[in-house]
Amino acid sequence: MIDWSEHDMRVSRTELKKAHERLQQLAIPLANLSKKQLKALPASDYFMAELLALADITNANARNRQTKRVGKLMVEEDRHVLVKALFEAFFAKEQIAKIESWQERLNIFDEGTLKQFTKQFQASERNSLYQLLLWIEYARHLQDDELLAESVADLQSYIREVALLSQLNK
Numbered sequence: 001m002i003d004w005s006e007h008d009m010r011v012s013r014t015e016l017k018k019a020h021e022r023l024q025q026l027a028i029p030l031a032n033l034s035k036k037q038l039k040a041l042p043a044s045d046y047f048m049a050e051l052l053a054l055a056d057i058t059n060a061n062a063r064n065r066q067t068k069r070v071g072k073l074m075v076e077e078d079r080h081v082l083v084k085a086l087f088e089a090f091f092a093k094e095q096i097a098k099i100e101s102w103q104e105r106l107n108i109f110d111e112g113t114l115k116q117f118t119k120q121f122q123a124s125e126r127n128s129l130y131q132l133l134l135w136i137e138y139a140r141h142l143q144d145d146e147l148l149a150e151s152v153a154d155l156q157s158y159i160r161e162v163a164l165l166s167q168l169n170k
Contacts, residue, residue: 002108002137009138011131018128022161023079024071029168030086031055031070037089043077061109080157087160090167099163103156123165124158132158 031054032042038048051075054066074082088096105113108130118124132155139148 002134002141007134007138009135015128015131018125020071020075022123022165024068025162025165025168026083026086027051027054027067027070027074029090030074030082031163032075033086033089037085041085042081047073047077071076080153083157083160083164087164090164093118099159100156102159104154106133106155108137121159121166122163123169124162128158 031051038051041048043051047070050066050070054063054070057063057066087099091099102117106117106129107113114126117122117129132151135151136148136155139145139151154165
């Protein structure tokens with residue numbers, strides 16, 4: 001049982017920064033999607049224009065600036081949908097099923113499974129994962145369905161993000 005009086009349930013600046021950095025790292029593979037895949041993305045025209053601009057930039061410094069820009073803009077879009085679209089474009093259906101099964105397996109009280117996950121996905125961090133699972137438990141404790149749905153969506157996106165980044169960094 002978790003003693004909620006001991007937990008400050010504000011999201012730390014460090015966790016926000018880590019989430020933003022993951023989105024920035026996903027901007028390049030997102031820009032490398034085919035034109036057909038890009039057109040299927042449910043994103044604003046402005047975001048799509050910036051993403052297409054990133055695909056055309058060859059200068060390293062300019063590419064870094066544009067990558068950061070797209071990462072910032074991704075926060076304003078529905079990042080869950082964008083991450084899911086990239087995830088589905090990158091992995092085969094069998095791989096998707098295996099990766100997404102982690103969502104059911106992960107439990108804040110099961111340290112062994114947390115360790116297995118962070119070992120399998122090198123881009124993951126135990127503390128970030130723990131925080132996401134803590135939010136799910138907190139939503140259950142409050143019996144807040146809206147917070148629970150948001151927390152579960154955040155965990156799903158995190159699993160997809162670290163799976164992508166772990167694969168890209170091999």
